[in-house]
Amino acid sequence: MTDQTQMPEPAPINYYYLWHLTALGVVDAEYGSAPPAPPALDVSAARALPDPLITGTVWDAIASAGPLRPARVALIDVGVSPDHPNLATRIDREASIDLTTHRYGARVLEILDTTTSFDREERHAFFAGLNIAPLGNIALSNDDRDYLSDLVADYAASEGVLRRLYNPESLFASHGTCCAGLIVGEPAVVAEEGSPSLPPEGAFYGNGDELRTSGNRNVIPYFGVDPFSRLISIRTSFEDDVRQFIAAFLYAYHQKADVIVLPRGLPDPKRSIVDPKNELKADLELWKNQDAANLFTRIAVADQGGPELEPKAAQKGSNPDRPWHVLKQLILAISRHIPIVCAAGNSGESQLIYPASLAADNNGIIAVGAVTVEGFRSGYSNYGEGLTVVSPSDDGEVFNRHQLRLDRLSPFAAQHDYSAFRTREYYYSHFSLLTTDLSGIFGYNQGSDPWSAIVPFGTNPGIGGGYYTAFGGTSGASAQVGGLCALIQRAYKSRHNPDDRLSGPQVKSILKTASRLDAIVAPGTRKLTADCMNAESEDAVEMAYFFGAGLPNARAAVQAALAI
Numbered sequence: 001m002t003d004q005t006q007m008p009e010p011a012p013i014n015y016y017y018l019w020h021l022t023a024l025g026v027v028d029a030e031y032g033s034a035p036p037a038p039p040a041l042d043v044s045a046a047r048a049l050p051d052p053l054i055t056g057t058v059w060d061a062i063a064s065a066g067p068l069r070p071a072r073v074a075l076i077d078v079g080v081s082p083d084h085p086n087l088a089t090r091i092d093r094e095a096s097i098d099l100t101t102h103r104y105g106a107r108v109l110e111i112l113d114t115t116t117s118f119d120r121e122e123r124h125a126f127f128a129g130l131n132i133a134p135l136g137n138i139a140l141s142n143d144d145r146d147y148l149s150d151l152v153a154d155y156a157a158s159e160g161v162l163r164r165l166y167n168p169e170s171l172f173a174s175h176g177t178c179c180a181g182l183i184v185g186e187p188a189v190v191a192e193e194g195s196p197s198l199p200p201e202g203a204f205y206g207n208g209d210e211l212r213t214s215g216n217r218n219v220i221p222y223f224g225v226d227p228f229s230r231l232i233s234i235r236t237s238f239e240d241d242v243r244q245f246i247a248a249f250l251y252a253y254h255q256k257a258d259v260i261v262l263p264r265g266l267p268d269p270k271r272s273i274v275d276p277k278n279e280l281k282a283d284l285e286l287w288k289n290q291d292a293a294n295l296f297t298r299i300a301v302a303d304q305g306g307p308e309l310e311p312k313a314a315q316k317g318s319n320p321d322r323p324w325h326v327l328k329q330l331i332l333a334i335s336r337h338i339p340i341v342c343a344a345g346n347s348g349e350s351q352l353i354y355p356a357s358l359a360a361d362n363n364g365i366i367a368v369g370a371v372t373v374e375g376f377r378s379g380y381s382n383y384g385e386g387l388t389v390v391s392p393s394d395d396g397e398v399f400n401r402h403q404l405r406l407d408r409l410s411p412f413a414a415q416h417d418y419s420a421f422r423t424r425e426y427y428y429s430h431f432s433l434l435t436t437d438l439s440g441i442f443g444y445n446q447g448s449d450p451w452s453a454i455v456p457f458g459t460n461p462g463i464g465g466g467y468y469t470a471f472g473g474t475s476g477a478s479a480q481v482g483g484l485c486a487l488i489q490r491a492y493k494s495r496h497n498p499d500d501r502l503s504g505p506q507v508k509s510i511l512k513t514a515s516r517l518d519a520i521v522a523p524g525t526r527k528l529t530a531d532c533m534n535a536e537s538e539d540a541v542e543m544a545y546f547f548g549a550g551l552p553n554a555r556a557a558v559q560a561a562l563a564i
Helices: 019-023 058-063 142-156 174-184 200-204 242-254 287-303 322-335 411-415 473-494 504-513 554-562
Strands: 027-030 053-057 072-077 106-109 122-124 160-164 230-235 259-262 340-343 365-371 389-392 433-436 468-471
Touching (some): 019 027, 019 389, 053 058, 058 473, 058 554, 072 174, 072 473, 142 242, 142 322, 174 468, 174 473, 259 473, 322 340, 322 365, 340 473, 365 473, 365 504, 389 473, 433 473, 468 473, 473 554
Parallel strands (some): 072 230, 072 259, 259 340, 340 365, 365 389
Antiparallel strands (some): 027 053, 122 160, 433 468
């Protein structure tokens, strides 16, 4: 018998490809009038208008305030593809560093035109002159302070390497490349047909004659939040080696970055553990909570088990937590001088991942959650105490006893009957973040295979395709807020000196003041709306629990920085 089940016809989702910039107020766009009343929670509140009328940008406001003085953004991630056409002039290659292949840092240089492909490594002191005295009193014991002093002295006297080879970040840096595009991605600006492409400075500041012609031949007008600032790539791995993370933050501070972006968590064995919250343990004797009760019991039993074999375990007599504790205090100390933007996490928990969980009123750590164009918290986004602000991103499906959020356009949605579950439904958003991707087969949006493994990646047409991808997560949200912090610092510099910058708490205060809890996420029309995720009646909790200070407005933040 033939199956007569009718599968839903996927409807095209049309929306402006830079919608997230309009949601943050970086780009002013007119989407038309909003409906007189907000729709139901399970109905879309987004206006489908792929070509809105653009009426202005916050970049114009900064350009009219003073000279161009770029901010320096340090991105601590898995690296960035420096040859991407929308990033080539934004990446500060002479300041970027790779901490995954050499403890004291490595950097890739241009391959020399020689008869051999094997060029000797050159020594380079990446940390020469490192001095953390300006950080002031770091809250450490005498022993921990001596530990940090010895570590800093070791790095200050160290030598890394310069290598002439094919850049490995062209193979493994997809996540960092996506985040970099959202922060500082630049377009190919063409004044007239057939004329040479200019970097953004030439279009907005009128001094194109003084700038070299951009090598960017990509005609897609892609923009990050601040395409005028520069990005320092600090490459780290997902290994649990604490030394690379200490070195990363020391290097960002040493380079006098204006903003530090960490769109990921840190694998601290102690501080990255998410503990069950007390309110979730209530009423475990009830039938409806039996699954939670069983989970807590299994966790307790597992904690009582014997220790697993750990090849990297510290030697007997050492303090394995000491370097992680030093890193924590170092992050807090640096944040009081430089804002540190962290992702809140993608597990849907009502608590933040580490080190976003360190965010507090007395430091410059900015914990960023994600929201959808529908005005809801993204299904995966962590929330709770310490959340600073939220930023636009994609969505994640949710199906638990507190809510239903399904991609109704998916053919799999028609295979199940969800009507039997008396669960409130929230509309699933199909909007995502368009950003730069690692070109070729190793990016998120897999491109074509290379036709040669010998030709350098940057000039190899066989690696074409896959230059852009749909991205999201709190990684994408935090990257955009990192761009907003760059706008704030750049606006401040335009009225002061190039080396001047606002402290971490100052930038954080400006960002929070420029945020609103009653904002809409354009082109959506629904105000930020709380949802039930991990507890009954959770949506009755104060809005800051889900959204922090709310959704930032770039123009309000820039005007505040210009007024200082």
